[in-house]
Amino acid sequence: MLTILRNRFLRVPDKLYIIIIAVVIIPLVIGAVIYFSGATQSPYKIAFISKEDAPPVKHELIQIEQMNERPAMSALVMGKYNAIVEAVEDQKYTVTTYKDESFKKTIEEYFETGKLPVNHTTAKRGIGTSILGVILLIALMQGVALTTFYPDDRNKSTFKRIMMSPLTSRQYLVAQGMFTFSCLFVPTYFVILVMKICFKINIGFGLGALTGLLIIATALATAFSLFMASVMNRNISLATSGISILTCLLAGCLFNYDSQSKWLDAVTNILPQKPFMTLSQGMEGGQTFSDFPWQIGYIVGWIIVLWFEGSLITKKKVQKGIY
Amino acid sequence: MRFLKIAAFDFRNIIRNPTLLFSNMVLPLVLIGVMGFVTQSFFGSGLLSSYDYYGITMITLSALLVIMTATNAFMEEQVKKANIRMIYAPIAKAEIYLSKILSTFLVGTLSFIFILMIGQYGFGINFGGDHLPYIVILISMLVLFGSCFGTMMCCVLGDEEKASSISQLPVLLFSAFGGIFFSTYGLGKTVAFLSNVSPVKWIVECAFRIIYDNDFTLLLPVTLSLLGASAVCILVCQLTFKPEEFTC
Amino acid sequence: MKTIVSIRNLEKHYGPKRAVAGISFTMTEGEILGLLGPNGAGKSTTINILSTILSPDKGEVEIVGHDLRKEPLAIKQNIGIVPQDLAIFEEITAEQNVRFFAGLYKLKRDDLDELVKEALELVGLEDRKKEKPKTFSGGMKRRLNIACAIAHRPKLIIMDEPTVGIDPQSRNHILESIKTLREKGATIIYSTHYMEEVEAIADRIMIMNEGVIIAEGTKEELIQIAGNETIYRFELNNSQNLDEQRISQIPGITNVHLAENQLTVQSEKSKSILHAIIATLFDNGCTFEKMTSKETSLETVFLELTGKRLRD
Numbered sequence: 001m002l003t004i005l006r007n008r009f010l011r012v013p014d015k016l017y018i019i020i021i022a023v024v025i026i027p028l029v030i031g032a033v034i035y036f037s038g039a040t041q042s043p044y045k046i047a048f049i050s051k052e053d054a055p056p057v058k059h060e061l062i063q064i065e066q067m068n069e070r071p072a073m074s075a076l077v078m079g080k081y082n083a084i085v086e087a088v089e090d091q092k093y094t095v096t097t098y099k100d101e102s103f104k105k106t107i108e109e110y111f112e113t114g115k116l117p118v119n120h121t122t123a124k125r126g127i128g129t130s131i132l133g134v135i136l137l138i139a140l141m142q143g144v145a146l147t148t149f150y151p152d153d154r155n156k157s158t159f160k161r162i163m164m165s166p167l168t169s170r171q172y173l174v175a176q177g178m179f180t181f182s183c184l185f186v187p188t189y190f191v192i193l194v195m196k197i198c199f200k201i202n203i204g205f206g207l208g209a210l211t212g213l214l215i216i217a218t219a220l221a222t223a224f225s226l227f228m229a230s231v232m233n234r235n236i237s238l239a240t241s242g243i244s245i246l247t248c249l250l251a252g253c254l255f256n257y258d259s260q261s262k263w264l265d266a267v268t269n270i271l272p273q274k275p276f277m278t279l280s281q282g283m284e285g286g287q288t289f290s291d292f293p294w295q296i297g298y299i300v301g302w303i304i305v306l307w308f309e310g311s312l313i314t315k316k317k318v319q320k321g322i323y
Numbered sequence: 324m325r326f327l328k329i330a331a332f333d334f335r336n337i338i339r340n341p342t343l344l345f346s347n348m349v350l351p352l353v354l355i356g357v358m359g360f361v362t363q364s365f366f367g368s369g370l371l372s373s374y375d376y377y378g379i380t381m382i383t384l385s386a387l388l389v390i391m392t393a394t395n396a397f398m399e400e401q402v403k404k405a406n407i408r409m410i411y412a413p414i415a416k417a418e419i420y421l422s423k424i425l426s427t428f429l430v431g432t433l434s435f436i437f438i439l440m441i442g443q444y445g446f447g448i449n450f451g452g453d454h455l456p457y458i459v460i461l462i463s464m465l466v467l468f469g470s471c472f473g474t475m476m477c478c479v480l481g482d483e484e485k486a487s488s489i490s491q492l493p494v495l496l497f498s499a500f501g502g503i504f505f506s507t508y509g510l511g512k513t514v515a516f517l518s519n520v521s522p523v524k525w526i527v528e529c530a531f532r533i534i535y536d537n538d539f540t541l542l543l544p545v546t547l548s549l550l551g552a553s554a555v556c557i558l559v560c561q562l563t564f565k566p567e568e569f570t571c
Numbered sequence: 572m573k574t575i576v577s578i579r580n581l582e583k584h585y586g587p588k589r590a591v592a593g594i595s596f597t598m599t600e601g602e603i604l605g606l607l608g609p610n611g612a613g614k615s616t617t618i619n620i621l622s623t624i625l626s627p628d629k630g631e632v633e634i635v636g637h638d639l640r641k642e643p644l645a646i647k648q649n650i651g652i653v654p655q656d657l658a659i660f661e662e663i664t665a666e667q668n669v670r671f672f673a674g675l676y677k678l679k680r681d682d683l684d685e686l687v688k689e690a691l692e693l694v695g696l697e698d699r700k701k702e703k704p705k706t707f708s709g710g711m712k713r714r715l716n717i718a719c720a721i722a723h724r725p726k727l728i729i730m731d732e733p734t735v736g737i738d739p740q741s742r743n744h745i746l747e748s749i750k751t752l753r754e755k756g757a758t759i760i761y762s763t764h765y766m767e768e769v770e771a772i773a774d775r776i777m778i779m780n781e782g783v784i785i786a787e788g789t790k791e792e793l794i795q796i797a798g799n800e801t802i803y804r805f806e807l808n809n810s811q812n813l814d815e816q817r818i819s820q821i822p823g824i825t826n827v828h829l830a831e832n833q834l835t836v837q838s839e840k841s842k843s844i845l846h847a848i849i850a851t852l853f854d855n856g857c858t859f860e861k862m863t864s865k866e867t868s869l870e871t872v873f874l875e876l877t878g879k880r881l882r883d
Contacts, residue, residue: 003674007660010671014662016485025492032499045508073535077371078528079506098371100364145488155400161658161719164622165675166647234401235342237488238391242350249357254504257361264360321625 004167004175008149018146022183026138027191033134034127034195034203046107047071047081059116083107126284128204131192133253133277136217139184140244143225144237146183150176150229151236160323169314173230177222177307184218204284212289213280216299220272223306230310230317247271272302326418329409333426337396347392347434351385355442371449371535378448379458379530380503382438383523386465387498389431390490393473397423398483410566420478420560424470431466435459451534457542458530464549465526471556478564497521522548572599574633575727575758576621581630583616590616592782593630598758600726603749605773606762607869609877613782614762615655618731621760622652635726648676651725653717653733659704665715666691666700673722690722693748710741717745721752728752729760734768746772766869776869780877790869797872800825803848805834806861813855821847840866 012018046064058064065081075081076098083097085107093111095104110116150173153159162172192210195201203210228240248254250264251273268274275295282292289296317323337343358381359374366373397406397420409419436459442448443455451458476486500507500514501523507514518524525548529541576598583591591613598604608614619625621634623643632639635649659668669687678686691697694714704712717733730749734742749772753759763769769776769790776793778786786793807813810832818836819827823844826837834852838844845864852859 003671006674007663007667007671010663010667011660020489020492072532072538074528074531074538077376077531077535078502079508096370098366098376100367104367148484156660157654157656157658158660160624160656161652161654161672162675163624164647164650164652164654165672166644166677167675235395238342238346242346246353246357249361252361255361258364318624319626321619 001167001171001175001178004162004172005178008176008179011149015148018148018183022146022187025142026184026187029134029138030131030188030191030195033131034201044082044107045080047075047084049084049086059110061116062110085111126204126281127202128210128284129277129280131203132213132217132280133248135188135214136221136273136276137244137248137253139188139218139221140224140248141241143180143184143221144228144240146180147176147222147225147229149179150226151233154233154323157323163318163323169318170311173226173311173314177226180225181218181222184221185214188218189214205280209283209289213276213283216276216279216296219303220276220299220306223303223310227306227310230313248273252277272299275299325414326422329414329418330422330425330429333396333422334429336402337392337426337430340395343392343395343430346388347385347430348437351382351435351438352441354381354385355448374446375449378442378450379534380527382435382442382462383465383501383526383530384494384498384503386431386435386462387469387494387523389427389466389469390473390476390494391487392431393423393427393470394477394483394486394490396427397474397477398481398486400483403483407566416564416566417561419566420474420564421557423477424467424474424557427470427473428463428467431470432463435462435466449534451530454533454537457533457539460546461526461530461533461542464546468549468553468556471553471560475556475559475563478560497523500524502527522552572601574598575600575602575635576760577631577633578621579631581617581620581632582628583613583620583625584628589782591620591627594779594782594784595630596777596784596787598727598760600758601753601756603753603759603761603772603774605769605776606760606779607764607766607769607776607873608779611781612779612877614779615731616782617779618652618729618760618762621727621729622650623647648723649725650727650729651720651723653720653728653730655731655733655735657712657716659712659715659719661705662703664701664703665696665707665718668704668715669700669718669722672719676723678723686722686724690718693721693751694718695744695748708738708741710737710744713737713741714745714748717748721757725757727758727760729762731762732764733761734763734765742768766873770869778873778876785876786872793869793872794867797867797875799840799867801838801840801867802865803836803838803845804863804865805836805852805859807832807834807852808858808860810834810857813852813857817855818848818851821851824848 044062046062047070048064048066049068049070050066051068070084070086071081076084076096082099083095083104086094086096088094091112093108095107095111097104097107106116150159153162159172163169189211192203192214196203196207196210205213224244225240228243229236232239250268251271252268253273275292275298279289279292279295279299283289355374355378358377359372362373362377366376396402406419406423410416439450439455439459439462443450443452473486473490476490477483480486480489498504498521500517501521502508502518503523507518507524525541525545529545532538532541574597576596578597579595580593581591581595582589582593594613594617596604606614606617616625620627620632620639623639623646627639634646637645637649639646660671663671666687669690670683673683673686673690688697691700694717696711696714696718699707699711704715707715713733713735717730720730721728734745737745746768749759749761761769761773773790775787775789777784778793786796788796810829813829813834815827815829818824818834821844823839824836825839826835828835836848
């Protein structure tokens with residue numbers, strides 16, 4: 001197995017994109033997420049249409065631009081302004097916005113009373129959880145690219161040759177998994193450590209919790225990519241990216257959303273990403289791993305199932321002489 | 324005639340590949356559906372729904388991802404050798420890559436016309452109503468650029484895997500800064516600058532202006548720039564495509 | 572002599588098709604068995620079963636004293652396969668390739684260096700070991716393909732068309748290395764489409780067709796099966812006075828045929844009777860422009876047995 005692992009690393013220099021993923025994409029994305037999440041909550045931009053009146057109110061969270069004419073609707077769509085406010089009569093304003101009703105109410109109330117309602121911000125997700133959500137998505141998407149040696153070996157019939165040696169297909173997959181795992185885990189962990197220790201950026205987790213959560217995320221991505229690489233023969237990365245993006249969106253890895261459909265809830269509750277998000281949210285809130293035995297058990301269950309299915313399929317294919 | 328034959332052959336190859344067909348015709352719809360659904364609660368009722376917003380942005384993203392179809396049609400392991408083999412036939416090397424561009428462009432444009440129609444008339448997404456033809460023109464120019472860019476990456480890198488994984492980077496970056504996933508206003512000066520540099524932003528803005536303001540000022544410059552960029556890609560293809568390097 | 576391979580009633584089906592239909596054979600230590608057969612004869616299936624990656628439907632297989640079903644790992648440890656495809660990594664050096672494949676077998680670390688060196692020397696790639704196969708010629712890649720299979724000193728080496736599409740020099744080198752391997756005690760199964768290779772190195776030849784062994788033996792024995800004979804053809808200038816009877820009376824002649832000045836005479840191979848035929852022709856007042864003779868070869872045997880040319 002060590003031989004296989006060493007073989008993977010020897011072949012890395014020829015696979016430029018593996019290096020790109022590990023050294024460029026992962027750090028870049030993590031950096032970007034931290035940057036975006038770390039920026040203080042940006043003020044709402046309001047276009048205030050009025051010929052003479054100065055804006056009646058002032059607040060650090062609300063930036064008001066006074067103008068004579070209504071801005072283009074597309075500026076509103078693109079988010080240049082969050083709302084357009086027009087004075088109808090004294091102390092009465094109409095608010096045009098594409099945002100949800102509660103936001104509209106908030107702005108209306110603000111202009112009428114000069115104060116923001118108390119519960120004007122929805123509970124925001126912690127920065128650490130946001131970062132881990134994105135990392136999970138990236139890991140799931142890029143895991144397959146880091147598993148590329150396996151389908152590569154099959155195409156070049158070196159896999160068949162390896163199967164003729166005393167090495168079993170399971171051992172081969174374990175070695176491949178170790179490679180994928182380390183290529184995902186090491187750069188991610190490294191970047192976050194640098195951010196945390198050198199730049200003193202608040203990641204939201206302690207080191208121990210962070211290590212544990214990252215191990216879970218990368219292990220899941222590794223099992224998933226091994227599974228996909230075992231099941232599919234062509235267009236593996238395309239299919240994997242598609243599945244990863246969709247499931248991560250639905251599981252709320254990128255942003256929280258309130259689902260209004262029980263049916264959809266039932267579907268998304270099956271996904272392993274969901275308990276992962278719950279877990280990291282809780283950990284960021286100060287709880288420990290022992291508070292989430294079910295969530296952890298469920299994710300581990302997924303890892304085991306994906307892993308066994310993948311290795312079973314490979315074993316079957318080898319026995320049938322497909323490779 | 325001969326060139327059209329090659330292009331027709333490539334066209335058939337693409338539409339016979341289920342994955343490519345899926346990623347061009349079904350995936351954009353699924354993306355719109357999922358993004359729209361997930362972000363539904365952030366949008367108010369009436370004026371603009373999450374589907375209207377992500378309808379345009381996800382189609383823009385998918386149209387850019389035609390790059391993958393182009394690299395796949397040109398240099399996927401199973402078709403690469405046969406494609407390169409054409410150099411033995413008495414045709415110009417330009418015909419080889421131009422036929423890939425043309426066939427990818429056709430497949431892409433047809434599928435996006437289909438998606439836009441379905442979206443507007445089937446699901447009631449606002450793709451401009453009577454202005455839909457202009458959106459079609461805009462998107463098809465983007466598809467043309469994607470086809471040229473993907474083919475160019477193949478010519479330069481000579482390998483599908485490399486070409487598609489490296490192209491993904493700028494696509495994702497431009498999309499993120501172009502406001503495909505979330506609005507980039509109010510994220511500071513750096514982001515504002517990057518956003519203005521991103522061609523994706525201008526395409527999206529052009530589409531939104533047409534749809535919501537009947538404003539066509541951006542249409543001409545955007546389409547012309549896309550055509551220009553495509554021409555540059557083709558020029559690079561001509562300069563870097565050396566079929567003899569693939570024979571062994 | 573120690574028995575290395577012992578196969579009894581081996582069968583393998585793909586759906587209704589019988590790829591291997593109950594074959595049996597044994598091999599003793601140090602033997603080179605040439606495996607011949609047209610495409611689809613069942614050679615590759617047999618090889619895949621022997622190499623343990625395909626499980627047989629029926630029959631018993633024992634390799635180096637281990638049962639295929641019970642101890643596949645012990646068998647794997649003792650065999651080396653040279654696959655038909657170039658199963659090597661293009662992106663790492665020749666030496667790293669051999670080291671990798673040898674490393675898959677249970678070997679002592681100290682021995683590994685020595686074994687890798689030995690294998691590379693045997694195929695003549697020692698001086699290019701630091702280069703990547705990307706830069707190699709077809710013949711060199713084939714040789715590396717072999718080196719990867721033999722570094723762990725397997726007792727049984729199975730070669731599946733190891734010389735496909737290479738230059739004569741590389742081929743000779745490969746055939747020489749195979750002889751060297753045998754001298755070192757390896758037992759070799761050599762599957763090929765090239766008759767001359769089998770003639771050059773095999774101790775015993777086995778011809779397969781449609782899943783069964785249709786002939787087996789040394790080269791001489793096989794030629795005997797097909798009727799060991801010599802055929803002479805004469806292009807006569809005139810044949811009106813020729814009495815075919817007189818020629819067929821020559822002892823050792825088995826068949827005589829005359830048509831439009833073309834005389835064909837079949838004879839037992841061992842008898843030297845050409846002078847008698849020519850003397851008889853002159854006696855009858857016949858002169859000739861051209862004469863050819865042809866002896867039964869493996870190619871003829873193969874053609875006769877399978878009805879197919881070998882390279883079809």
